[in-house]
Amino acid sequence: MGNLKKFKGICWGILLVTLWFAHLAYLLSRPFDPASPWTYxxxxxxxxxxxxxxxxxxxxxxxxxxxxxxxxxxxxxxxCTILFAFNNYTVLRKKHHEHHAHVNTAGDPDVHQGNFFVWWFKFMWQYVTWQQVLAMAITYNILKLWIPMWNLILFWELPAILSTLQLFIFGTYLPHRGEHTPGNKTQSRSQSRNHVWAFISCYFFGYHYEHHDQPYLPWWKLAAAKDQAENFTK
Structure with missing residues (x-):
């Protein structure tokens, strides 16, 4: 059993990639019906x-x-970063480590205190490249030869855009906005404990204090870390 545990992260990764491919293939193969709630x-x-x-x-x-x-x-x-709209893994890795090393300071590429939309724009500007946009455009025009335009826009492109907003709100904006309690070295906060909502909202990354405090924990262990933190403070 101990030997199998070391493959758990790999299994989760393969499962999520498989579900992404399978669900996308299903959506792209279905006729687009704007009147159906199943579409949304x-x-x-x-x-x-x-x-x-x-x-x-x-x-x-x-x-x-x-x-x-x-x-x-x-x-x-x-x-996974390639599947997510051709993001650059090397850039993401560099900037994310900068975020952890300089959280909520001038050296933090992710935190820009102030207006929500200005912050989101600055956040996105850090990561979107012309190479990524070009790769998306080329892929879209190739796929359009076999897949209807609206299916591509609504089921391939729109979910990626909405996901960036989801990640920004629950993984950056809400955890890092405003002032933090004195002595909070992580410069982050966590949402209230609700594991169902925490998973739905952002794979437990609303438990953001726990992530910054213990960045060696994978996403599926953050719920247990939240439980431990709550029990410790009782």
Missing amino acids: LGILIQMHLYTGLFITSHDSIHGVVSVEYPVVNNAIGRF
């Missing part, structure tokens, strides 16, 4: 799976998808 539910599910791809690449950046096999760890992380 499908968009939300695909958004959540996109977020799972990013969270997997994030865990890979921290080296916890596979601690024992760094090559596999980085390969899974890099693959």
